Each structure stands twice: as structure tokens, then as C-alpha cells.
Amino acid sequence: MMTDLLGLSILELCYIGASITFILGLKMLSSPDKARKGNLIAGYGMGLAIIATILFKEELTADKWLNYTLILAGLIIGTVIGTRMALKVKMTAMPQMVSFFNGMGGACAAVISLVEFDHLRHGQETESGMLLVILLGLIIGSVSFSGSIVAYGKLEGKIGDKALPAGQFINIALLILLFGLAAWMVVVGCSEMSFIYALLFASLLYGVLFVMPIGGADMPVVISLLNSFTGMAAAFGGFLYGNQAMLTGGILVGSAGTILTVLMCTAMNRSLTNVIIGSFGGGSNSSSGKEGSHETVKEISVTDAAILLAYANKVSVVPGYGLAVAQAQHTVHNLEKILEEKGVELTYAIHPVAGRMPGHMNVLLAEADVPYPKLLEMEDANESMNSVDVVLVIGANDVVNPAAENDPNSPIFGMPIIKVWNAKNVIVLKRSMGKGYAGIENELFFHPKNRMLFGDAKDSLEKLIAEVKNL
Amino acid sequence: MEELLSLFYENREFIFLIITSVFLGIEVISNVPAVLHTPLMSGANAIHGVVIIGSIIIMLQADPSNYYALILGFLAVILGTLNVVGGFVVTNRMLEMFKKKSK
Numbered sequence: 001m002m003t004d005l006l007g008l009s010i011l012e013l014c015y016i017g018a019s020i021t022f023i024l025g026l027k028m029l030s031s032p033d034k035a036r037k038g039n040l041i042a043g044y045g046m047g048l049a050i051i052a053t054i055l056f057k058e059e060l061t062a063d064k065w066l067n068y069t070l071i072l073a074g075l076i077i078g079t080v081i082g083t084r085m086a087l088k089v090k091m092t093a094m095p096q097m098v099s100f101f102n103g104m105g106g107a108c109a110a111v112i113s114l115v116e117f118d119h120l121r122h123g124q125e126t127e128s129g130m131l132l133v134i135l136l137g138l139i140i141g142s143v144s145f146s147g148s149i150v151a152y153g154k155l156e157g158k159i160g161d162k163a164l165p166a167g168q169f170i171n172i173a174l175l176i177l178l179f180g181l182a183a184w185m186v187v188v189g190c191s192e193m194s195f196i197y198a199l200l201f202a203s204l205l206y207g208v209l210f211v212m213p214i215g216g217a218d219m220p221v222v223i224s225l226l227n228s229f230t231g232m233a234a235a236f237g238g239f240l241y242g243n244q245a246m247l248t249g250g251i252l253v254g255s256a257g258t259i260l261t262v263l264m265c266t267a268m269n270r271s272l273t274n275v276i277i278g279s280f281g282g283g284s285n286s287s288s289g290k291e292g293s294h295e296t297v298k299e300i301s302v303t304d305a306a307i308l309l310a311y312a313n314k315v316s317v318v319p320g321y322g323l324a325v326a327q328a329q330h331t332v333h334n335l336e337k338i339l340e341e342k343g344v345e346l347t348y349a350i351h352p353v354a355g356r357m358p359g360h361m362n363v364l365l366a367e368a369d370v371p372y373p374k375l376l377e378m379e380d381a382n383e384s385m386n387s388v389d390v391v392l393v394i395g396a397n398d399v400v401n402p403a404a405e406n407d408p409n410s411p412i413f414g415m416p417i418i419k420v421w422n423a424k425n426v427i428v429l430k431r432s433m434g435k436g437y438a439g440i441e442n443e444l445f446f447h448p449k450n451r452m453l454f455g456d457a458k459d460s461l462e463k464l465i466a467e468v469k470n471l
Numbered sequence: 472m473e474e475l476l477s478l479f480y481e482n483r484e485f486i487f488l489i490i491t492s493v494f495l496g497i498e499v500i501s502n503v504p505a506v507l508h509t510p511l512m513s514g515a516n517a518i519h520g521v522v523i524i525g526s527i528i529i530m531l532q533a534d535p536s537n538y539y540a541l542i543l544g545f546l547a548v549i550l551g552t553l554n555v556v557g558g559f560v561v562t563n564r565m566l567e568m569f570k571k572k573s574k
Contacts, residue, residue, distance in 0.1 A: 022518050023499060029514045029562075030503035036566035039514050043559040046521060050555075053524050058531040070545045071530045078552020085553075086560035097561055098513045105520050105554035111547040112525045115533075115540050129478030227516050230554075234522035239485060241528055247485065248492050249521035255496030257515055260508065352508075359508035363565050 007056040012244070014052035019248040021045025026256060032372070049245045050075075091364060092324040095357040096155035099148045099223045102230050106144030109233035110203075113138035114196065116240060121191035128186050130240065135182040137236035138196070139203045144229040146207030151223055154211070167213050174206050220357045221264045221272075228257025264353065297433065300451035302460070305427050306467030309339060312389035315346045316381065318418055319361045320354050322395015322431065326457035329368035332394060335465050336370065342468070347374050349381030349391075349418050351399035378418055388423040393444075395429065395457045401442045410440060426450040429460050510565045517558025523551025 021041045028038025054071060058064075082101070089097045113134045120130060153159035181199055184190070214222055231253030238246030265272050300308075309315055317332060336346045348370065354361045362375060376384075385391075393400055396418075403410035404417045420426050426449050433445070444450055453460050479486065503511055526547030533540035 018521075022521070023495060025514065025518065026496070026499045026511075029511045030500050030507060032504065032507060035507060035510055035514075036563065039510075039517070039559060039562045039566055042514065042518055043563075046518070046555055046559070049521065049524060050527065053527045054531070057528060064531075064535055066535050067530050067533060067541065070541060071527055071548055074526075074530075074545050074548030075552050078549045079556045081549075082553040082555075082557035083560055086557045086564065089561065094509065094513070094561065094565065097557070098509075098516050101520075101554050101557040101561065102516050104550045104557070105516070105522055108520075108526055108547045108550035108554060109522050111543050111550065112522070112529060115529050115543045115547070118539060128474045132475075132478075224512055227512055227519070230522070231515070231519040234519045234525075235489070237522050237525035239482070239489075241525060242485070243524060243528070244488070246521050246524050247488060249518050251489055251492035252496040252499070253515045253519040255493040256500045257512070259497050259500060260503075260512060260515075264508070357509045357512070359510070362507075363509055 004059070007059075011052050011056035014048050014056075015243070015245040018045040018049035018245045021048075022245075022249045022252055026252060090327075091367060092327070093156070094363070095220070095223060095355075095360065096152045098357075099151045099155065099226070102223070102227050103145045103148030103152065105230040106141045106148060106226070106233055109141030109230065109237055110138050110145060110200065111141075112237055112240075113141060114200070117191075117196050118193070121193075128189060131189065132182075132186045133236050133240050135185060135196075135199065137233050137240065138200060139178060139182060140229050140236070141233040142200055142203035143207040143210065144226045144233060146204040147211045147222070147226045147229075148207075150208050150211040151219060151226065155219065159212075161214075162212055167209065171206070171209055174202065174209065178202050178206060220353055221261055223357065224257055224261040224264055225272075228254050228261060231255075231257050297445050298451045300427060300453050302453065302463045302467055305451075305453055306464050306471065308390050308425060308427070309335075309344065309392070309464065310342050310468050310471050312344055314388045314390075315339060315344050316376075316385070316388045316391045316420075316423065317346065317348045318351070318354075318391060318393045318396050318400055318420060319348060319365070320351075320394065320396025320399060321360075322397075322429070322457050324355055324360065324364055324395070326395065326459075328394065328458040328461055329364045329370075331458050331461040331465070333365070333368040333370050335461055335468070336374075338465055338468050342471075347376050347381070349378065349385075349420075350375050351378050351396070351418050354396055354399050378416060382419050382422075385419055385422040390425045390427060391420040391423040393420060393426065393428040393430075394461070395431075397430075397442055398440070400444055401440070402444055402447070403440065403442070407443075412440065420444065421447050421449055424449070427453055429453050429455070429457050431456060510562055513558065513562040513565060517555060517562055520551055520555030520558050523548065523555055526551050 022045060025038045025042025028034040028041065086097065116134050120134065150159060181202065185195055211222055231250045235247055235250030235254055238250055262272065323329060323332065339346050348365060350361050365375060398412055400418050400420050401412060402421065404412045404415045407413060421444065426447065428445060428450060430452060432454065445452060500511060526544055529540060529544040530548060533544055
């Protein structure tokens with residue numbers, strides 16, 4: 001057998017190796033051609049760290065057979081369920097899947113804190129420093145767990161947007177209570193299990209109340225924020241065990257996740273504080289100043305739309321969540337190919353938060369083999385909008401809503417949008433006159449340049465393709 | 472207070488590591504294009520699954536008769552594995568689409 005020192009040295013080497021793969025992995029995930037490799041490298045590093053921990057952290061002894069059996073059983077159960085879920089999920093449901101797995105990590109951190117609290121109180125004396133780390137891990141892990149599960153439920157459509165009256169005050173009060181209780185426990189050196197359960201319950205409740213009123217365009221920001229929370233919770237765990245792999249992994253994600261959150265907020269012209277404290281898009285009935293009651297919506301027939309498209313020089317497609325729901329990414333790519341055969345120049349205008357997550361549309365269109373240079377970012381698309389003959393809005397709503405520019409009462413006021421009305425014609429493909437995710441009217445539908453083509457996005461696109469072919 | 476100070480002193484190397492890692496995390500992703508926001512978030516999500524190591528340590532150190540620690544630790548291992556495995560597999564699925572495009 002090997003000596004303790006050798007085993008522990010191998011363990012630390014593996015942790016260093018894992019930390020390097022995490023850094024490299026994140027770095028490579030930021031560039032398109034290396035991203036997949038980066039993910040795999042980080043995955044291998046993780047596997048290495050897990051195996052090394054099992055083998056070298058403690059001396060293998062026979063009386064702990066139950067412990068080892070349970071570890072292996074847990075790993076197998078988690079792997080089987082996790083792989084199944086990840087492989088079965090549809091592209092449209094990716095964001096909530098990420099949210100769900102994020103919640104699992106948060107729960108893991110919270111459970112670790114529960115066990116370590118119990119461990120600590122059985123020790124000789126309660127060390128306030130360790131207690132602080134344990135409690136912070138518990139709070140952040142639990143908030144991340146319950147928040148992620150609510151976000152998951154919302155994106156699945158199982159949970160609606162509900163804002164409590166005075167919800168902001170309740171949230172702030174609860175937050176103060178949370179940290180007050182934790183601080184008090186650290187100062188007094190509290191070791192009562194009932195208090196940690198109270199803290200656990202309050203944290204879980206805060207997570208629910210925190211995400212519950214947030215709807216609409218803020219959901220990606222929330223998931224990203226909760227993602228960085230779980231990173232921090234993991235880092236507290238690393239601090240607790242003096243474990244470098246957990247520390248680097250957790251903190252990297254904590255800081256990278258925070259920056260990503262800020263990038264998203266900037267893209268939407270929202271402040272992070274408002275996202276955290278304020279509810280957005282939830283109970284926004286007050287803001288629908290002018291309902292389009294007397295204005296009329298113009299419809300367009302498939303044939304007219306096809307003619308308009310086929311004889312255009314430049315067409316711009318603005319995809320949104322509706323495209324994802326209808327699984328119409330391949331159909332839109334076919335339409336693009338047919339129009340190009342007719343000499344039409346077609347590009348896609350991608351709003352950074354179109355869909356339910358930043359980059360959602362890019363992933364979706366990449367799946368359909370749409371060439372990367374055809375995807376224009378919002379700024380570029382807006383610049384060239386004047387020269388576009390026809391804009392085809394497919395299942396997008398809030399990201400093309402002029403209210404973001406000219407209605408200060410609108411909940412999305414200030415959010416950068418794709419200014420489709422600068423083009424010569426706009427055709428909106430939409431299922432019905434229903435509202436978008438933010439739950440507000442869209443004046444664009446009543447705009448003189450706009451015409452609606454009602455129906456399922458995929459259906460309408462297929463009909464358009466057939467018509468264009470016949471021309 | 473004194474205990475907090477000693478916590479700081481005893482862990483000064485970790486605190487150093489934390490601060491460096493914070494800046495590293497910011498630096499490493501600062502140039503990410505919008506296309507990769509979703510996969511990056513998903514990949515980062517998988518990486519914080521490293522918290523699973525904590526649950527394994529709990530299981531390794533738990534007394535075989537301490538059922539509270541064993542049961543919760545077992546639960547934590549499952550939760551952590553879900554985060555790690557699910558996270559990496561989902562990210563890989565997203566990125567496969569990018570690969571297909573570049574061939």
C-alpha cells in the first residue's frame with residue numbers, strides 16, 4: 001500500500017490539474033471553435049478530481065464499506081438520471097434544464113452545510129469562523145436551489161408570474177432577517193438544530209419569493225445570477241474543507257457568472273438591483289396606457305407575403321421564442337435557401353435576449369446549419385435596417401416592441417430593441433394576438449408598415465416556402 | 472472578533488487564492504461572443520458541480536453509525552452528480568450543433 005503522504009500528494013496534484021482544466025475549459029468555452037473541447041476538458045478534470053477524492057482523501061478501510069457503497073450508488077444514480085434528462089431534453093427546453101441542474105448544485109451545497117453544522121456542534125467548541133462559512137453556504141445554496149426550481153417551473157409554464165402586494169418590502173425584510181439570524185448565530189455560537197432549520201426554511205422561502213414575481217425578459221438574468229450563486233456556495237464548501245479544486249471551480253463560476261449577468265443586464269439596459277428587488281413584467285396591468293381598441297390590425301395572405309419576400313432585395317428575419325416552440329429552425333433555413341436561389345439576400349437579426357436565454361437563437365439556428373456570418377447582432381441589424389425591404393418577425397414580440405422606446409410607463413422601457421419599423425415592410429408571423437412574455441401590448445402590430453400572418457410559425461413558413469417555389 | 476481575525480490569518484493563502492480567482496474568472500470570459508452565452512452559462516453551471524467533492528468528503532469522513540450524515544451525504548452525492556453529469560452533457564449537446572456547422 002502507499003503511504004499517506006504519497007496519497008495526499010497525488011490528491012493535491014489531481015486538484016491542481018482539475019483547477020487548470022476548469023480555467024482552460026471556461027476560456028475555451030468563450031471561443032466558438034474550441035468551446036466543445038473546453039467543455040470536455042473541464043469534464044475530464046471534474047472526473048479526475050472526483051476519483052482522486054474517493055481514492056486518496058481518506059485511507060480505505062473495511063469498516064466504512066457502507067460509506068463507499070453509498071458514494072458509488074449515489075454517483076451511479078446521479079449519472080443515470082442526469083444523463084437521461086440531459087439527452088432527452090428538447091432544444092427549446094435547454095434553459096430550464098440548465099436552471100434545474102443549477103438548483104441541484106445549490107441543494108448539494110445546502111445539504112453539505114446541514115451535515116457540517118451537525119458535525120461542528122458535536123465538536124468541543126463552536127468555531128465562529130467555520131460557522132460563518134457553513135451558514136453562508138447554507139443560505140446561498142438554498143436560495144439558489146429554490147430560486148432555480150421556481151425559474152425551471154416558470155419556463156416550463158407550470159408556475160405563473162405572481163407578485164405579492166408589497167412583495168419588495170417582504171423580500172427586503174426577509175433578506176435582513178436571514179442575514180440577521182445568521183449573524184446572531186455566529187456571534188452567540190448557536191448550535192441548536194432548530195435554528196439552522198429555521199434558517200434553511202427562510203432561505204428556501206426567500207429563493208421562491210425572489211424569483212416568483214420576475215417574468216419576461218429578466219429570466220435569463222435570473223438564471224445566470226443563480227448560477228453564480230451556486231458557484232459561490234461551492235466556494236464556501238471549498239473554504240470549509242480547505243479544498244482548492246472546490247475553491248477555484250466555485251469562485252471562477254461565481255465571478256464569471258456575475259460578469260455574464262452584468263453583460264446581460266447591460267444588453268437589456270436594466271440595473272441588477274432592479275432585477276433583484278423589483279418585479280418586472282409581473283403585475284404590469286397599470287402600464288397598458290393605450291390599448292389598441294380602435295386601431296386595427298392588418299392581415300396578409302400567404303401568397304402576398306410570398307410575393308413580397310421573393311421580389312425583395314434584402315430580407316431580415318427576427319427570430320424569437322415562438323420559432324423555438326414551433327421547432328421551425330430547419331424550416332426557416334429552407335426558406336432562406338429558396339429565397340437565396342431567387343437572388344434575395346437574407347440575414348437574421350438576433351436580439352441578445354431573444355428566446356428565453358442569451359444566445360438561445362444562435363444555438364437554435366446553428367442546429368439548423370444556418371451559416372454563422374448570416375447572424376447579425378442587434379446593433380449591426382439596426383444600422384442596416386433602413387435598406388431592408390421585408391422584415392419577417394417569427395415568434396418574437398417584446399424584442400421588437402416600440403414601447404421600449406416611446407412609452408416610459410412600459411415595463412420594458414429602455415430595453416434596446418430591434419427597430420423593425422425602419423424597414424420598408426414588416427410581416428409578423430404569430431399564433432394569435434396574444435401578448436409576449438412580458439405580458440404587454442405591442443404597438444408594432446398596429447403599425448402602418450406591419451401586416452400579420454397568423455398561424456403556427458412552422459406551418460406558415462412551410463406554406464410560404466410552397467408559395468415561393470410556385471412563383 | 473478575534474476568532475474572525477484568526478480565521479483570516481489562518482486562511483490568508485486561501486483568501487489570496489480567492490481574490491486571484493475572482494479576477495481570473497472575470498478575465499477568462501470577458502471576450503465571449505453573444506453566440507456562446509448560453510453554452511458558457513451551461514458549462515459554468517457544470518463546473519460549479521465541483522461542490523460534489525464536498526459531499527464525497529462528508530461520506531468519507533462520516534462515522535458508519537452516523538445515519539444523519541450518511542443519509543444526507545448520500546442525497547448530496549446524488550444532487551451533485553446530477554449537477555455535474557447533467558451540466559456537462561447538456562453543454563456538450565448544445566455545442567455539438569456548433570461543430571456540425573463548422574465541418
